[in-house]
Amino acid sequence: MMAPPAATDGQKPSLKVILCSPRGFCAGVVRAIDSVERALALYGAPVYVRHEIVHNRYVVESLKAKGAIFVEELGEIPDTDAPVVFSAHGVPKAVPDDAKSRNFLTFDATCPLVTKVHREAEIHFRRGKEILLIGHAGHPEVVGTLGQLPEGSITLIQTIEDARRYEPKDADNLAYVTQTTLSIDDTAEIADVLRERFPAITIPHKEDICYATTNRQEAVKKVAPLVEAMIVVGAPNSSNSQRLKEVAERSGSKFAALVQRADDIDWAKFGSITSLGVTAGASAPEVLVEEVLDAFAERYHLMVETVAAAEEDVFFPLPRALRPPQAAE
Template structure:
């Protein structure tokens, strides 16, 4: 390896905020605390968050990931529901089996559930703007009875939707959508159905909005925009789309160092870097270290917001102590 003076130069624009949000932090903490309090195994229905590094780390601690409650034996050990939320039928089934369950649904997703149920309580049909098959969408639709909610994915869906009563509609959205895409769909809905009622507060969560704003600020002039996140992470995929629209020549979603597209990194160029809300900072650090091994790196920080939000875990786990290593994992730094 040549000395540092011989390395080509590279500028890395680091987005802030990036990575773990308060809801993800809380969900991971719940699994770790449950393992500390109850011992292994702790069952987790679906991925607790969409990140392979996190899932594998929890599995190594004793978490057992299952697709459905039918896969959980009646051994008295707890089962955790993922941060994306679950249909009402899932905790009902757990209660029927007298299972000890811990609901790690992000409080901001729970807020959307309440908004949707409030629309129904007020006699409105619910329009859910989101992506079909996403766990959060399945969970939100599962709060309502069949026929009470319609999924809207595109402006074409808006044009095709024929309500029983155009004056009795209310909408909510998935929390991890592109702010710009969603605004277009909502504008189309409002143009067709001017009596449609909005939720009492914004459905797209603060973390999604903040990460997208930072990406917009860092993208112009970037030769490559790297987003660290999982391929099944909605908020991470939206960040790549936002980056390319905001002026990055190319965007790439990577899970880690092994996925870096080196042929898209020109010497003397600019690489922008962010991470989805379920991507731990240790993966970002590893990518920066790899760039430093090949380039003379200058890091520029692009900060558009400061996040101070935190969501407490349920009372039953609050007195359970965590080690320094546990806390580092929960924060995404180990």
């Protein structure tokens, strides 16, 4: 399947593009990026950031250009008076403890919805419950949640098979929490198995999967059956972006591609389509969506419409120490 060459409008094939709404940045991502930029404005460069502030190469490179230095571990940071920002994904408790021992000036940009999961896990622990975490091994958010409690206090459940095999010490004393960026459907299936096997299990007081993940997946479910192909703008290490691709494939789109930006598009796979859905993960800026649309506009005559699943008006304030004086009161 070959892509049509760029040509004048009269020669371009038509392509119906359906934009998913909402898409792109969520309130937690905006807060995290703003935290780094505010720290740069207040203290100047450099500002150290532990792990990618959000999983998007474009965002990270933009912040690097402004003076942010990204590290994976605090040990990479020299003795310094420069600020250190923790990423939106959250960190194990050992990280701020280490930072305090080294007298670092730190700001925690953990998404408040991730912090909510941390607090839930701590409450279950204080009540003596066995805690299960539905999530993906190695994801920074999962590493951070596991690290809130002593090692071995939380058991990671990644699959339905894990849920079926798990044998608790006391089936009447269980609780589960979840990673915030999972597939709604996958998580529901795993949770259903746990609730069926252990009717007394304590479930999250409010759904742990965040509003942004839910809304973006619902929009994809609406659009995918209407189009031949879907593009998800996002990073390969972004859990919520990967889940959007999976949801698109399950929901009726014949083909779905995850791309970081327009240069990643494999045009041979899109050549003969007449309809396309476009969304973006919660850490992908809208400028990259526009870049993808511009690339398609060079090859097709676009007819663009939007399908909305929800309206979002969520706002998370900056960490208190980074807020302007009037906002911190």
